[in-house]
Amino acid sequence: MYNIISDFYICNYSYSIMIPINKPWLDDDAKQEVLNVLAENSLTSPAKNGGKRVQDFENLLKSYLNVKHVIAVNSGTSAIHASLLSLGIKPGDEVILPSFTFVATANSVVATGAKPVFADINIDDYTIDSTDVERKITDKTKAIIPVHLYGHPSEMKKLNDIAKDNSLKVIEDACQSLGSFYNQKQTGTIGDLGCFSFYASKVLTTGEGGAIVTNDDNIYEELLMIRNHGMVNGYDTRVFGLNLRLPELCAAIGISQMRKLDQMLDIRKTNAEFLSEGLKSFEEKGILKLPKEPENKKFNWYLFTIGFNENPHRELVKNNLLKEGIGATIYYDPPVHKTPYYSGDDYDDTGKSVSGDDLLPNTTWAWNHVLSLPVHPLMAKDDLNTIVKTFEYSL
Ligand SMILES: Cc1ncc(COP(=O)(O)O)c(C=O)c1O
Missing domain, CATH: 3.90.1150.10 (Aspartate Aminotransferase, domain 1)
Known part of the structure; x- marks a missing residue:
């Protein structure tokens, strides 16, 4: 056994x-990046904008995804949870998502106190069925989380239209879809926010890690606080936040992974x-x-x-x-x-x-x-x- x-x-x-379902490709370049962090004794940074490697990694993702803001965090789960918090999702609200996903998508909703409402999927690509999404909307619904499952992009045009018509926000769960495109746009950059995971099985890994992307300046500022206990300058907690910071060692692996x-x-x-x-x-x-x-x-x-x-x-x-x-x-x-x-x-x-x-x-x-x-x-x-x-x- x-x-x-x-x-x-x-x-x-x-x-x-012998052949696992996924396996990280780690080479000498990744090892050297990690050794450099150890040599510099710079394991992490509580600064608002994160440490040097975190910022470098964010900038690489920013140009790869062609998006205005990237906030690196310590997991895909944190990325979704922080995104929901940044939109003010709270107890009493409902969020529509597929049940056919990793449980992290639903758990992130529960962590805000809101209720996950499950919609069905399309049989051709296993992504959320927009017709069922429409059916599940109530006056409590605040957001939709399409999951680009297996790297298959969801029907983003339809989902964005439904969201617009019903004043809802769209958080893309792009945890599995870095490098997938929908209508020539990177998945994760099409809704209000996009969430990536860099868990060891993903197409790009930092061991554990994640990132949120958005083009919205206000949401970006909010997320920087949420990542760091709601603080900006020391102990001045302004909003609810947690420690969602990505360690420099993980960011260093991510920088190396971006090269290939x-x-x-x-x-x-x-x-x-x-x-x-x-x-x-x-x-x-x-x-x-x-x-x-x-x-x-x-x-x-x-x-x-x-x-x-x-x-x-x-x-x-x-x-x-x-x-x-x-x-x-x-x-x-x-x-x-x-x-x-x-x-x-x-x-x-x-x-x-x-x-x-x-x-x-x-x-x-x-x-x-x-x-x-x-x-x-x-x-x-x-x-x-x-x-x-x-x-x-x-x-
Ligand atoms: C669809 C989906 N959502 C969310 C997550 C959560 O990401 P993490 O494991 O980095 O917390 C994952 C994967 O792990 C995932 O596959």
């Missing part, structure tokens, strides 16, 4: 997983193309559905997620891949609204709690039919071939 870290969880598998971000994304794309080609015959036979980039979207290929038409096919392929040492993973098993903490809260169209899966039918379908495969930059051609061959002998 081996303990392997499969993205968020420590999983007990009876197999040795384009290269890492290129390799992911090449690996995804290889799997698309190798597995297309199964799609032609109607066994499964492969991930596809629509014309107006570009994926970062954080994950390569397949929808199987039959659940037993998924289980068979997953188990055979694990036996081959490939860390194929079912994400959001179960989705947030079915976890013990949230399961009392199946919501009907008016936001009232009821029970039953059919409220979020596409979420339930995805939960039972999707499987994510690795396409990270540290995979060899042989690993990709093993995946294709495993499908061939399984199905």
